[in-house]
Amino acid sequence: MVSQVVSNRVSVRVPAKINLALAVGPRADDGYHPLTTVFEAVSLFDELQVEATDAAGISVKVTGLGAEHVPTDPRNLAVQAAQLLADTFEIDTDGLAITIRKGIPVSGGMAGGSADAAGALLACSVLWDIDIDADEIRALAAELGSDVPFALLGGTAIGTGRGTELVPVLNRGRRHWVLVFGESGLSTAEVYRRFDELRPDGCELEVPDDLMAALTAGPVTKLADSLRNDLAEAALDLRPELADTLAEGVDVGALAGLLSGSGPTCAFLCADESAAIDVSGRLSRSLPPDRVRRVTGPVPGARLLG
Ligand code: ATP
Numbered sequence: 001m002v003s004q005v006v007s008n009r010v011s012v013r014v015p016a017k018i019n020l021a022l023a024v025g026p027r028a029d030d031g032y033h034p035l036t037t038v039f040e041a042v043s044l045f046d047e048l049q050v051e052a053t054d055a056a057g058i059s060v061k062v063t064g065l066g067a068e069h070v071p072t073d074p075r076n077l078a079v080q081a082a083q084l085l086a087d088t089f090e091i092d093t094d095g096l097a098i099t100i101r102k103g104i105p106v107s108g109g110m111a112g113g114s115a116d117a118a119g120a121l122l123a124c125s126v127l128w129d130i131d132i133d134a135d136e137i138r139a140l141a142a143e144l145g146s147d148v149p150f151a152l153l154g155g156t157a158i159g160t161g162r163g164t165e166l167v168p169v170l171n172r173g174r175r176h177w178v179l180v181f182g183e184s185g186l187s188t189a190e191v192y193r194r195f196d197e198l199r200p201d202g203c204e205l206e207v208p209d210d211l212m213a214a215l216t217a218g219p220v221t222k223l224a225d226s227l228r229n230d231l232a233e234a235a236l237d238l239r240p241e242l243a244d245t246l247a248e249g250v251d252v253g254a255l256a257g258l259l260s261g262s263g264p265t266c267a268f269l270c271a272d273e274s275a276a277i278d279v280s281g282r283l284s285r286s287l288p289p290d291r292v293r294r295v296t297g298p299v300p301g302a303r304l305l306g
Helices: 077-089 112-127 134-144 148-153 188-198 209-216 220-226 232-238 241-251 273-286
Strands: 009-024 035-052 058-064 096-102 156-161 165-168 175-180 256-259 266-270 292-297 303-305
Touching: 009 112, 009 148, 009 209, 035 112, 035 148, 035 175, 035 209, 058 077, 077 096, 077 112, 077 134, 096 112, 112 134, 112 148, 112 303, 134 148, 148 156, 148 165, 175 241, 175 273, 188 232, 209 220, 220 266, 232 241, 232 256, 241 256, 241 266, 241 273, 266 273, 273 292
Parallel strands: 058 096
Antiparallel strands: 009 035, 009 303, 035 096, 035 156, 035 292, 156 165, 175 266, 175 292, 256 266
């Protein structure tokens, strides 16, 4: 095993995602649900730094939003990503220090853990000067989790299979969203279990044609009318109060409210920047301001910093 350190420290920034559409089929024998989804990367980020030190093994330190809920041992998805990359390219991981600054809510339905896995793949491939091509890094990302390849790619993309088969979607302009973070996280596994009980035959696996059309042409109101999330019913069943949050966002001026992935983050699509400023201001009157965030999408996937 060789350590091929060319630079001591590498930093990356990786976006959160929302799903403009999330169509979920019936649970397969392997436990996974086939998906057809439209991902959008939004301007809410985790930052990761990887550094070569003299210490033994891999260490991970987590700060920021919800850091206390993130494991700092081999269960951490960034550690798993670094380890998978190291095993694949026979790199010695001794002395790898990973620092994660969370901006993406933990268990928020915004794929924060996947973002960290994608960030670790990118950052460690640079730290270790690995000659890895786009297909290889995508394949490793797909091994790590359904949302990891999209965190690398970013933008807006259709995801099929487990969500790892991606096709970028060309679309016009920038969308303005207001996010409301949950008071506490919601387990994705629990939401899927409830989905299986409520929808044993799953839902139809297609992205609405009107949503695809709305991404390329027409007013943003058209997109607002075609957003879809098949996990919403199950998530709202587990957290009925989310229905009030979704209604409140629309009451104060959003075009539409949507649960992000498995929730509990609510995403509100707004007509333009000034509408988003207004909606976030009004929501901040009834909610703790640190639970309300204005973001835009689409944004690029994992990027090196500095
Ligand atoms: P998704 O939208 O992909 O279903 P999520 O956004 O709801 O996921 P995450 O924040 O990605 O949820 O992670 C949820 C679980 O993963 C938590 O139990 C958390 O402790 C664990 N986890 C492991 N590593 C990380 C990490 N680096 N960041 C966040 N959570 C992590």
